[in-house]
Amino acid sequence: MKALVFSAAAVLALALVPLFIQSPYALHIFILVFLAVALGESWNVIGGYAGQYSVGHSAWYGIGAYGAFILLQSKGIAPWKGVWVAVAVAVLIALVVGWITFRLRGPYFVLASIAVAEIIRLVALNWKDLTNGAEGLSVDVPPLKIGSTLITDWNSKTPYFYMGLLMALFCVAVGVAVKRSKLGYYLQAIREDQDAAHSLGIPLTLCKNAALGISAACTALAGSFAAFYFGSFIEPQAVFGIDVSIQMVLTCIIGGIGTVTGPLIGAVVLALLSEALRTSLAQAHLLVYGVLVIVVILTMPDGLVGFAVQRLRRKAAAR
């Protein structure tokens, strides 16, 4: 109950932010954090709860981005409708991929997930009629109207701020819902001991596929949001590259995987750090990710959240 009141207050406070802060840069930082939260929570469903470390989630991110762009450019379908088609496509492909790769375990699954993402990236690069190849796609975002009243023309950061906030909230809510559902308990059983879960009658492949589908849907949603937000231009390396997948994984690892708060904290820490160091490191801002992940795995393998919980417990025990 306390947590619920606290979260509601936090959301309300966030929703009021654009009324007090007009600086586009400050809003940009908030939007980056929202995006990182959405991506972290999405990956957490399959990587955290189910323990299936996919390093190929750029596939769903990129399909979300490309799907919405292609529908807008060639069919004139507005992004807020096209997104859902893109999400559906991502889920369908994810289910096929899951059906094939979930018979693999541990490192073999990691390798297969990378190979799948690479195949999809190469298809995007080479299927020039659909994707315009390495030159990429750029679109103009049409103004959002309901009936004939103009809601926004997307020229300021504020509409993106609210969309980003909604998206992040949605992904957090999905995380909470999955974790507390029957599916969530099945997934955690699979993570802890796959063979034991199997012998108890938990349908392994079905559960993993459900988790992958949910995870891919949220990732695709975030992918198309990001594509429209980052200057309405996409090319295969930027959205399908392995960097995207690695950032998603690291957000969860650094925060603490398999918890709802972990990716939240990881997203805030990573987004702020990499933004703060962006000017001094320029292209090499992934250096922060590399150093952080090494430090976290060596010193606090359960992430920042796990580390904090352990500390608190120790303090409580000392008393």
Added chain:
Amino acid sequence: MAVLIQSILGGILIGGIYALVGIGLTLIFGVMRVINFAQGDLVMVGMYVTFFLFQLLGVDPFLSVVVTMPALFLLGAVLQRSVINAVLDALPQNQILLTIGIGLVLSNLAQLAFTSDYRILSTSYSSSSVALGIIRLSTPLIYCFFITAAITVVLYWFLVKTDTGHAVRATAQDREAAQLMGVNVRNMGVLAFGLGSALAGAAGALVAPTYYIYPQVGGAFTLKAFVVVVLGGMGSIIGATLGGVLIGVAESVSAVYFGSGWKDICVYVIFLLVLLLKPSGLLGKSRM
């Protein structure tokens, strides 16, 4: 027909390099059960060392193997002692993430130091070729193949004939039994990681005259090395050699018949098929 033979031969030459990177990966996996995702980035480091040796001191890239191998051996041994050793008993996923982190650090440090410019190392023989009847093969690739073969033979000799080699193989077969027989398995880990890195460094030096050199070049090598190792069977050195050559040939033949944009897709599809149909690889024992 000439085209086919030409592409098969070209594939075998390139496959030697993939084999070299793959053997490094499989050696590390065999002894320590760690999948090294930074393998390609070690190749990248080897390429830069070779590039600067050539640029600043005029050392021929194929001669510079004698510098890059020890240098990378040291780098690998230091990485093993300082970082990797601490996660030997951790979850495999955490080991993978740790090596991904090391790869990110290496490639981004290279980017900070040398910018993301593509560099080309061009020697007097870079674009020359040797004619064998109707077939032409690129000279640097031929040199590269023979040096690769020589390194592989020396490595076999080391592993099969020397006491240290026996100890390395014993550790790979059964860590605890090896320890009981008096093998210092800790040192074997350092040695294996050093050797694996040295092989990556050698590969970097050997491909420097034929590839673009840039900080992110490692990713492609890492993925290829995995394909090679899984195809041959995790932990099997002969398997990795065979896998390297097979992947080289598959890549170059599919480039000819499907277009160069699609060759990597063929490689990854083969990879997935092997994972699904024969996950233990062509010569490996099943460890699933």
